[in-house]
Amino acid sequence: MSYAVSIIIPVFNQWHLTCDCLVSLQKTILRSDIEIIVVDNGSSDATMSQCPKLGTHLFGQRFTYIRNEENRNFGPACNQGARQASAKYLFFLNNDTIAKKGWLEPLLESMGKDDRLGAVSPLLVYPDSERVQHLGVTFAPGGTVKHLYEYFPKDHPVVYQERELQAITGAAFFIDRGEFLRCGSFFEGYANGFEDLDLCFELRAHGKTLRCIPESCFVHLTSQTPGRFDCDTVNAALLSRRHGHDLYPDLHVLVRNDGFCLNLTSWLMHYATLPKERRSTLEKEAHGMDSDALTALLHKEPLWEDGYERLARLREQQGDHAAANQLRWLRVRLCPSEKAYFLLQKSSQRCHDDLLYDYAKNFLAFLAKNKDKHQRTKMISRARSLQAWARAHDESGLVTLYEQWLGTQ
Missing domain, CATH: 1.25.40.10 (Tetratricopeptide repeat domain)
Structure with missing residues (x-):
């Protein structure tokens, strides 16, 4: 059978999450040309015994279960699933997500009508709150990674503004299979983190852009895998070596385009604020x-x-x-x-x-x-570096922002 979308779900234990994710997909997929591939990274819980049964019960021959005897991490498991997939589009999905009605068509429509799009993600919301968890990845001056408008109400008008992004999350990553292969798939040098950012930079190097499609929505329980952030420092250093020259601060541009301002906390964290x-x-x-x-x-x-x-x-x-x-x-x-x-x-x-x-x-x-002298000296030095960057890039608003912060020290 010819499939339109291959949904690839890498899992490691947490069977209850995988179960809920699969059931939600079955309830919300209204077409028969979608296949589901679960890649089990050596789970020791009920996943091995229960997942093949439930998947086959829900999806029949459209379901594939791949078992690894050891945890190969996120990137290699996703690539393994992609090699098994046959559809035009790949949808990499975390097992700690719950699909909401009507999620599929907006993703397909967006990719079908804009050749510049390399990949898209649905809007991700926190459970029981209807507030934004992921609307796109943005970078503050200095390179800090942030989720755009995290904790905004999901129905706020700013959520539905069309905007191009530098990066989107790998928790729900929808991409043309051919484009995925042209970019070399997920780089496997990372350990459960930053693979998605790396792929986004590869897509942009190929002339593609990225977007979040808020008309498509999933609930995201966020970071349910134990040890999810254990390798963040090493992963960040690897991303910097591979793509540091491609990264540019855009948080101030995005919030300014939406009528907001950028502000600073006393500990030099950037955040959006009202004029x-x-x-x-x-x-x-x-x-x-x-x-x-x-x-x-x-x-x-x-x-x-x-x-x-x-x-x-x-x-x-x-x-x-x-x-x-x-x-x-x-x-x-x-x-x-x-x-x-x-x-x-x-x-x-x-x-x-x-x-x-x-x-x-x-x-x-x-x-x-x-507040101790050593830490304050480090922060003042960082603020001056940020101010120098802003001055060099003719960002007068940021220059003033850092001047004001330095004036309080």
Whole structure:
């Protein structure tokens, strides 16, 4: 049979995740020309006994199970699945994902109508929140990797802006099979990380671009494989050697195109923020608003920092301390500051949320270490380097941003 898409799922243990992923695919795939290939990297749980049975039950002859006796890591397992695949398009998918209705056609349509596209990804959202986990990979000045508009509401207009990207995640990576092979497949020198970024840079070197297609959506449980980040330092160094010259900061460009500004925390982290004029307008609009109206306004303006604390205090007055704590959690994710982490720690303590309390406490301890003379000197040196880069590239807004930060030291 001729297949349109080969879905390749590398797995290592976590059978319950693979089971849920396969069931969600069966419920949402409405055509018969899709094959599913699971590459088992030496799982020691129920995967070996249960996966072939369930896969065949759900998909019949369209399902293939490949068993490795050892963990070959993400890249080699994906390449192994790709060699087995026969479809025009390959869709590399993590097993910690849940497909949502209507995910397939938008990906096919986007690839079919734009020859410049090398690969696309669906929108990935966090479970039980309908908030963005992945809308594309972006790079802050200095090369820090970030997920664009992470924790924004998934229905926010900015999510649906069409934009070209430097990179997309390998958690859900949809690519033309021929293009994948021309780029040399996933480079196998990485250990469970950065293979996706490497392939994206190869695609761009071949004149292709990348996009996230928000009309296609998956829930992503994120980084469920034990030891997922153990080799990040080594992987990052390898990516830098192979493609460091291809990487360019684009976070400030993307947020500026969407009407936002770039800001800096005291620990030199870049994040998107609202222009001063819009913040002033929101403060006036919010005067006298009840909690429902403030909730709607924050949904519309998720970068409105003061709005989170304003609404959190109203929730506490209503006796809903858990809701107040979640608002402060969102604030540290979207509008990070030392004050925001302090408020989250106190709030988590009041409502006995040990997980968020420890998270805030540990981060505040990290910030305290950054205040010693040695660390401050390192940060000041880094800020000056970033300012020099901005000046050399005629980024006057960034030059001013680093000047302002240095003026506080």
